[in-house]
Amino acid sequence: QQQVKQSPQSLIVQKGGISIINCAYENTAFDYFPWYQQFPGKGPALLIAIRPDVSEKKEGRFTISFNKSAKQFSLHIMDSQPGDSATYFCAARMSGNTPLVFGKGTRLSVIA
Amino acid sequence: EAGVTQSPTHLIKTRGQQVTLRCSPISGHTSVYWYQQALGLGLQFLLWYDEGEERNRGNFPPRFSGRQFPNYSSELNVNALELEDSALYLCASSPRAEMAFFGQGTRLTVV
Numbered sequence: 001q002q003q004v005k006q007s008p009q010s011l012i013v014q015k016g017g018i019s020i021i022n023c024a025y026e027n028t029a030f031d032y033f034p035w036y037q038q039f040p041g042k043g044p045a046l047l048i049a050i051r052p053d054v055s056e057k058k059e060g061r062f063t064i065s066f067n068k069s070a071k072q073f074s075l076h077i078m079d080s081q082p083g084d085s086a087t088y089f090c091a092a093r094m095s096g097n098t099p100l101v102f103g104k105g106t107r108l109s110v111i112a
Numbered sequence: 113e114a115g116v117t118q119s120p121t122h123l124i125k126t127r128g129q130q131v132t133l134r135c136s137p138i139s140g141h142t143s144v145y146w147y148q149q150a151l152g153l154g155l156q157f158l159l160w161y162d163e164g165e166e167r168n169r170g171n172f173p174p175r176f177s178g179r180q181f182p183n184y185s186s187e188l189n190v191n192a193l194e195l196e197d198s199a200l201y202l203c204a205s206s207p208r209a210e211m212a213f214f215g216q217g218t219r220l221t222v223v
Contacts, residue, residue: 043202045214049211100145104154
């Protein structure tokens, strides 16, 4: 049973455009929702994270939008750049340092 | 501050062999998580160690095992290797908070 569903699987965006990646979860016990960025041959790096008591969090060009009632959250990358081309994973975890549950990833390509 | 370090970075094994992967967490982090990232399958949770104890394991057969040492470093052992075990094995560590930080991974190829 996949607990975090991520879409789209791949995404092509023009340089300067907005990249949007969506995730949905089922377990209402999740209380922490991070996004990770992974470049080829590297481990995932924490990008930005949100807790369900906040509807939006912004860090630079990256914004998480969170809809608790719909059990959905999304990553927006503003002014997308070729250097943003990577695979992005959403994740979720319950309290108590429990393991992260990951979505299947979105491969983003930003083209000039 | 050093990040999560994993060794080796790459290795090639023959089907049926055994392999040990190693992970050193960030200083002060007591929890270590192992994930398998096979091509096109995302990150699959393998094992969670905290304070030297196995806290949880994912849906993997018993030939995947590990341990955590008193200094919080960890080993992942895989016995009777199969071709489908070929993957990037990632270790992450976490303090007593939500954030988890990943190492660069060990690329295992089984031939």
